Amino acid sequence: MNAPYHHGDLRAAALEMGMERLANQEQPDLGLRALARDLGVSATALYRHFPNKDALLDALALEGLNRLGRHQAEAASQAGGGYEGFAEVGVTYVTWAVENPALLRLIYSRVGQVDLATDDPTAMGEAFHQLRSGIAAMMPDEMSTDERAAAALHAWSLVHGLAMLILDGQVSYDPAMVRKVVRMTDFRAC
Amino acid sequence: MNAPYHHGDLRAAALEMGMERLANQEQPDLGLRALARDLGVSATALYRHFPNKDALLDALALEGLNRLGRHQAEAASQAGGGYEGFAEVGVTYVTWAVENPALLRLIYSRVGQVDLATDDPTAMGEAFHQLRSGIAAMMPDEMSTDERAAAALHAWSLVHGLAMLILDGQVSYDPAMVRKVVRMTDFRAC
């Protein structure tokens, strides 16, 4: 656990503590009062930095999505192009999900709803768009735009579904199995 | 809405009303008190039929899983064998999920946790096992047992992931797109 908040940027401290809480949970349930308690601060203090709880959760989800995006981008650059790189990035997605279950759930639960109240309603959509286009960019060159979109959605669905099945306890996490299952998607051959 | 409960089997009425509530929600949040209110019955009355809220939710999840299983089995028998049947069953899974978002979420959220308190803790595991083996049975004959398991997991992950992305509002529901994406998994060719 972090040290309780003393002085400084409470907004940053709240996000940090929130991320830490999420890192130690399976479910993304996060209470504003509980978080304030962790910070050693009154619940109302948080209202100086977030208009309401939703905004706090949105900020956490956005931060999480950015981390995921960075992680994926890094994996993509390290793995190089071609099929090997593509498969590696897919495995990386599942691994990250397994390591950040509550955060992944929070991300996907927050993006769906339209949040016109948030100061930057498009931020998360933007971040997701990057994630998606990152996937699409790894498709074989000879594909048409439509084919790329479908193939990207296929790949995203596969790794996301596999991750969710593992997070929900349907499938035990086995890196070798993940690798094997991900590599069964191969757009070159077919 | 159903008519409020008058007399008869309250347990059955509660399950029915619960299923109806879930059918009209996006999220699987279901309160014991709220359900009792819908039934026109005191909250405590439900304790005559369920030991606690968890048992109620488990019963609903089990019922939902059975419905899903029946739906999948029916689709499998109608679609016939071979690749066409396999792909059709996959599309059916996604369609059912889109039509029963809260119920699907409830199912997957309940199965994970070990519920030793429940009178039949293995019931859901059993039902899921059937779902899984139903998928595995559709794999090409020439596959080894290991290959079948991996291929079944791949197929399950794909449709489940696609369904979740749609339920979470990441991807708009487009039957033609679903069909296209599902059919990109083809274990014959590769």
Place this chain on the structure above:
DNA sequence: TGTACATCAGTGAACGCGCGTTCACTGATGTAC
């Protein structure tokens, strides 16, 4: 340099909410003799 004032991040008390669960109870139904 000192004083008046605005700003603003924090506080604690309070509101109202819905929840799961417990408790002692009532009243109808069925059964034994």
Place this chain on the structure above:
DNA sequence: TGTACATCAGTGAACGCGCGTTCACTGATGTAC
């Protein structure tokens, strides 16, 4: 046939909980003159 009794599905009141949010407030910090 009538009476005593057990069973059991329901009731309403109450407990304690944690939550998100509001309100009027305090006290430190910085700035203008």
